[in-house]
Amino acid sequence: MDLVQQIKEAGVIGAGGAGFPTHAKFTAKAEYILLNGAECEPLLRVDQQLMERFPDEIINGLAAAGRYIEARKAVIGIKGKHKEVIALLRARIDALGLAGYMEVMELRDMYPAGDEQVLVYELTKRVVPETSIPLKVGCVVINAETALNIYKAMAGQPVTETYLTIAGDIPRRMTVKVPVGMAIRDVLQQCGITNPDDYAVIDGGPMMGSVLSGLDGFVSKKSKGYILLKKDHFLIRKKSVSVERARVISKTACEQCRMCTDLCPRYLLGHNMQPHKIMRALSYQLADVKEQQIAQLCCECNLCELFSCPANLHPRSVNKFYKQKLAEQGLRYQPVTIEYKPRAARDYRLLPSKRLVAKIGLTAFDKPAPMTAVDWRPEYISIGLRQHIGAPAIPVVAVGDQVQAGQLIGKIPDNSLGAAVHASLNGTVTEITDNSIVIKVG
Ligand code: SF4
Ligand code: SF4
Numbered sequence: 288m289d290l291v292q293q294i295k296e297a298g299v300i301g302a303g304g305a306g307f308p309t310h311a312k313f314t315a316k317a318e319y320i321l322l323n324g325a326e327c328e329p330l331l332r333v334d335q336q337l338m339e340r341f342p343d344e345i346i347n348g349l350a351a352a353g354r355y356i357e358a359r360k361a362v363i364g365i366k367g368k369h370k371e372v373i374a375l376l377r378a379r380i381d382a383l384g385l386a387g388y389m390e391v392m393e394l395r396d397m398y399p400a401g402d403e404q405v406l407v408y409e410l411t412k413r414v415v416p417e418t419s420i421p422l423k424v425g426c427v428v429i430n431a432e433t434a435l436n437i438y439k440a441m442a443g444q445p446v447t448e449t450y451l452t453i454a455g456d457i458p459r460r461m462t463v464k465v466p467v468g469m470a471i472r473d474v475l476q477q478c479g480i481t482n483p484d485d486y487a488v489i490d491g492g493p494m495m496g497s498v499l500s501g502l503d504g505f506v507s508k509k510s511k512g513y514i515l516l517k518k519d520h521f522l523i524r525k526k527s528v529s530v531e532r533a534r535v536i537s538k539t540a541c542e543q544c545r546m547c548t549d550l551c552p553r554y555l556l557g558h559n560m561q562p563h564k565i566m567r568a569l570s571y572q573l574a575d576v577k578e579q580q581i582a583q584l585c586c587e588c589n590l591c592e593l594f595s596c597p598a599n600l601h602p603r604s605v606n607k608f609y610k611q612k613l614a615e616q617g618l619r620y621q622p623v624t625i626e627y628k629p630r631a632a633r634d635y636r637l638l639p640s641k642r643l644v645a646k647i648g649l650t651a652f653d654k655p656a657p658m659t660a661v662d663w664r665p666e667y668i669s670i671g672l673r674q675h676i677g678a679p680a681i682p683v684v685a686v687g688d689q690v691q692a693g694q695l696i697g698k699i700p701d702n703s704l705g706a707a708v709h710a711s712l713n714g715t716v717t718e719i720t721d722n723s724i725v726i727k728v729g
Pocket of ligand 2: 547550551552553554560562584585586587588589590591592602603606
């Protein structure tokens with residue numbers, strides 16, 4: 288079976304957050320395969336520890352993917368501060384005889400170093416054009432955990448587990464391997480808090496993650512972490528503002544200082560993303576849709592909203608609002624530039640991670656979250672059929688069926704973009720809905 292078929296059958300999706308089905312990334316050839324090991328979201332500690340624990344598997348997974356797309360070079364991007372991991376990866380690349388093909392490049396400790404387009408520029412000095420993807424400049428990017436899952440897929444192992452960090456204002460910070468489908472509530476019990484009602488939980492990193500409205504959800508293949516903070520923490524208050532409220536506040540108070548634009552990572556790459564113009568359109572109810580179409584260039588990194596804006600406004604939320612409106616009207620931004628060059632001031636405007644962490648009130652919680660073994664014994668698991676971008680998986684089991692860990696339970700619909708899903712533990716199927724398959728474990 289060829290590699291793409293193995294990846295497809297194993298249900299591998301981008302583990303970095305978006306959940307794009309990985310087999311669909313490998314349909315074209317590219318000059319570079321890049322490993323995104325930046326892990327730039329504050330407090331998350333997954334990828335750096337996976338690279339430390341499974342260097343050979345990640346290197347081999349990356350090399351296999353690179354060879355499949357006929358890449359002439361594989362590059363691992365990792366922040367220079369992870370000195371020991373970098374030394375280990377370099378030693379293992381040598382030992383595996385891949386030194387002529389693969390190299391490790393050190394990234395600056397800034398946010399958002401792991402934004403796909405920022406990473407491509409930092410590693411290759413190529414700018415991905417507006418509205419485009421890295422393939423346009425000869426690059427395919429995968430995340431460290433995705434490379435590990437590719438390696439496992441080559442051995443016939445489907446994706447049934449994910450690694451995630453539990454961090455924040457809690458006594459026990461840790462990174463754990465969790466079966467896909469575990470109840471979030473059960474996972475969070477590990478963190479050692481006794482007053483859960485005082486806390487709110489961010490699903491994912493503190494910058495791009497959103498506050499969970501409740502704890503009734505389940506871990507998916509793309510879960511990367513949960514950040515627990517007291518409900519009155521700045522981040523929770525800021526992230527809990529509704530889009531409508533964000534629009535009202537932003538409309539009245541924007542002083543057009545353009546700090547949001549001057550520090551925007553996509554603007555700094557030479558794109559036309561200028562959030563202050565979107566804010567202007569909002570304030571003066573300008574009807575020029577062209578100005579608002581640039582909202583589609585926003586990667587939603589949240590830097591403008593959580594760091595740049597001196598008036599504590601919500602440019603990202605406003606962008607998101609316009610993106611939605613434009614999508615509803617079927618409008619798409621048309622790039623006007625062909626050649627892109629980063630802005631001259633880019634190097635001076637990159638945001639050091641430490642400053643960001645301080646600004647968003649996380650310095651006290653910016654601590655290790657060591658890999659910790661947990662013997663999970665859930666009564667039920669709920670495996671999502673929509674964990675990925677594309678069409679939901681179609682169940683191939685029925686209520687009452689006995690299933691084994693690793694067994695296919697949901698397939699990709701014919702002629703669709705999607706990902707297969709598998710049982711993560713042995714058990715009996717008790718319920719099937721449009722969204723999930725519930726399994727009684729045992
Ligand atoms: S940084 Fe804030 S106040 Fe300044 S232009 Fe942007 S949204 Fe307006
Ligand atoms: S969220 Fe703000 S800073 Fe980030 S890309 Fe969008 S406009 Fe730029």
